[in-house]
Every structure is written in C-alpha cells, then in structure tokens.
Amino acid sequence: MPINLFLDAPKNFSFWQTVCSHGWSQLLPFEIDKENWRLSYVFANPYLKNPTAAQISEAEGKLKIEIADGKINSKTEEIILRDVRHILRLDDDLRNFYKIVKVEKSLAWIAKDNAGRLLRSPTVFEDLIKTVCTTNCSWALTKKMVANLVEKLGEPAENGKRAFPTAERMASVSAEFYKDEIRAGYRAPYFAELAEAVASGKINPETWLASDLPSAELKKEMKQIKGVGDYAAENLLKLVGRYDGLALDSWLRAQFYKKHNGGEICADKEIERFYEPFGVWRGLTIWCDISEK
DNA sequence: GCGTCCAGGTCTACC
DNA sequence: GGTAGACCTGGACGC
Numbered sequence: 001m002p003i004n005l006f007l008d009a010p011k012n013f014s015f016w017q018t019v020c021s022h023g024w025s026q027l028l029p030f031e032i033d034k035e036n037w038r039l040s041y042v043f044a045n046p047y048l049k050n051p052t053a054a055q056i057s058e059a060e061g062k063l064k065i066e067i068a069d070g071k072i073n074s075k076t077e078e079i080i081l082r083d084v085r086h087i088l089r090l091d092d093d094l095r096n097f098y099k100i101v102k103v104e105k106s107l108a109w110i111a112k113d114n115a116g117r118l119l120r121s122p123t124v125f126e127d128l129i130k131t132v133c134t135t136n137c138s139w140a141l142t143k144k145m146v147a148n149l150v151e152k153l154g155e156p157a158e159n160g161k162r163a164f165p166t167a168e169r170m171a172s173v174s175a176e177f178y179k180d181e182i183r184a185g186y187r188a189p190y191f192a193e194l195a196e197a198v199a200s201g202k203i204n205p206e207t208w209l210a211s212d213l214p215s216a217e218l219k220k221e222m223k224q225i226k227g228v229g230d231y232a233a234e235n236l237l238k239l240v241g242r243y244d245g246l247a248l249d250s251w252l253r254a255q256f257y258k259k260h261n262g263g264e265i266c267a268d269k270e271i272e273r274f275y276e277p278f279g280v281w282r283g284l285t286i287w288c289d290i291s292e293k
Numbered sequence: 294g295c296g297t298c299c300a301g302g303t304c305t306a307c308c
Numbered sequence: 309g310g311t312a313g314a315c316c317t318g319g320a321c322g323c
Contacts, residue, residue, distance in 0.1 A: 185316025249301040
C-alpha cells in the first residue's frame with residue numbers, strides 16, 4: 001500500500017516555480033512528470049536496506065509526498081519530510097528579496113509569481129558533484145555524467161530507481177572508473193579525490209549550510225576543492241542560501257548580452273555593476289531576471 | 294565521413 | 309593579480 005505524507009508550504013511558495021527554477025530537476029535522481037505535475041526523487045535511507053523513491057506534488061494547498069513502497073518506519077518518514085523541506089527551500093525567507101525586486105517594474109513578476117527558491121539536492125555533497133559536472137561542457141554532457149553516476153553507483157529503491165551515490169560509494173571506485181564509465185574526462189581524478197576526502201571526513205560540505213564565515217571566505221574554502229572555480233563556488237553559495245555572487249557562466253553571460261546589452265559582449269565588471277543595486281540578493285536577481293520564462 | 298568549434302570553466306605555469 | 313594554454317567529452321556545423 002502506498003503511503004502519503006503531507007507538508008504545509010509557506011504562503012509565498014510556488015511548487016512549480018521552485019521545481020523549474022533551474023536545471024537541477026533534469027538531473028537524476030530528480031525526474032519531472034509534467035503530465036501529472038509531479039517531481040520524483042529517490043531519497044537515501046540509512047534506516048532501511050534500500051533508498052526510498054517518492055513523488056512530490058501539490059494537493060489541496062499542501063505538498064503531498066507519495067511513497068509507492070509503503071514499508072517505511074517513522075525515522076524514514078522524518079528523513080523524507082526533512083529532505084523535502086530542504087530541497088524545496090520551504091524554510092527560506094525571501095521577504096527582503098521580494099521587497100527589493102518589487103521596486104523594479106521589470107522584476108516585479110518575481111514576487112508576484114513567488115519565484116526565487118532554487119531547487120537543491122538533499123545534501124551539499126550531491127550539489128557539489130553536480131556543479132562540477134556542469135563545468136566546461138554542454139548541458140547534455142552534464143546530464144549524461146550525472147545519469148552515469150546514479151545508474152552505475154547509486155543504490156536502487158524498491159521500484160528500481162536509483163539514489164545519488166554516497167561519498168563512501170564514490171570513494172570505492174578509481175579515477176579510471178570516472179574516466180571510462182562516467183565519461184568525466186579530466187574531472188575524473190577530481191571526483192576520486194573529493195569523494196575520498198568527504199568519505200574520510202577530511203572535508204564536510206554539509207557544514208557550509210550553517211557556516212559563520214563571510215561569503216568571500218566560504219567561497220575561498222570551496223575553491224580549495226579541485227574542479228571548483230569562481231562559477232562553481234558561487235553556484236554552490238546560491239544553493240546554501242547566499243546570493244552575493246553572480247555565478248557567471250557562458251550561458252548567463254550570453255543571455256545578459258542579449259537582454260541588457262543589445263547583443264554586444266561586455267566585461268563581467270559591467271554585469272556586476274548592473275546588479276550591484278540588489279546588494280546581497282544580486283545573485284538571485286540575475287538568475288531570476290535572465291531565466292524569466 | 295571528417296575536421297573544427299565550443300559548451301552552464303578550471304588548473305597550472307609564468308609574468 | 310592577471311593571462312595563456314591545456315584539458316575530456318560529445319553534439320553541431322561546414323565542407
């Protein structure tokens with residue numbers, strides 16, 4: 001028998017704005033079912049043998065989490081509810097952000113549509129690996145690398161869908177595996193080294209969520225990891241709730257040139273100057289502005 | 294079919 | 309601190 005769990009969402013929350021906020025929902029173990037307006041994910045589960053697959057949707061003003069495999073205990077239920085709150089950013093307070101963007105006519109839609117919550121993974125580790133997969137390649141290759149990681153290293157749930165691999169599992173394979181099986185190219189030794197560092201406790205990316213460090217210092221710490229440069233670190237900062245970096249990549253730059261510079265290329269400093277008025281929210285402002293649907 | 298370019302960049306060496 | 313060149317992969321494009 002399937003089990004349904006429910007969560008209350010904040011008033012200024014939009015399920016689909018969050019699910020479609022950026023490309024993460026296209027990366028396994030996330031999957032979107034647009035016909036039935038559901039988001040699927042496979043949650044890791046240390047309290048049961050297998051991970052737990054679930055489908056999240058909106059129902060009667062609440063968030064409904066449907067678990068096909070009904071064999072879950074109260075600990076599992078607690079983990080899934082906690083993770084759903086985390087990935088959908090239900091506890092993020094965007095009131096100050098909305099106050100700022102409301103003033104700008106062209107950005108007022110952000111507050112009106114309750115946009116700005118960026119979908120993230122249950123763990124910073126997963127977001128870190130996925131972010132490295134986005135660097136210096138096409139989006140198609142990013143999806144392929146992440147799919148390979150999940151399909152070749154992830155543990156299966158009862159329905160056969162696989163979870164994102166743990167650091168321990170990722171540390172158990174060699175750099176050659178990442179090169180030959182994951183098709184990670186030059187990133188292969190980075191993954192092997194990072195997984196080992198996290199599995200051994202040398203690095204704990206989860207501490208970034210509640211770090212007291214100023215963003216510039218935290219960014220420096222993130223950049224100590226091989227494969228993480230300016231773009232990747234600033235993208236990760238956004239995913240841990242800090243929006244004072246723009247995370248400029250070639251796509252964002254190209255869209256900015258089109259939208260705000262008559263198609264002409266300009267220096268990054270010009271882009272930074274454009275969003276400077278939005279202060280600590282500038283990274284979220286540029287993302288919403290440029291990715292407006 | 295083949296060669297080239299480049300995409301949701303980063304690292305290293307060098308100045 | 310700034311810059312040039314190398315780095316994997318695979319799809320798009322021109323020929």
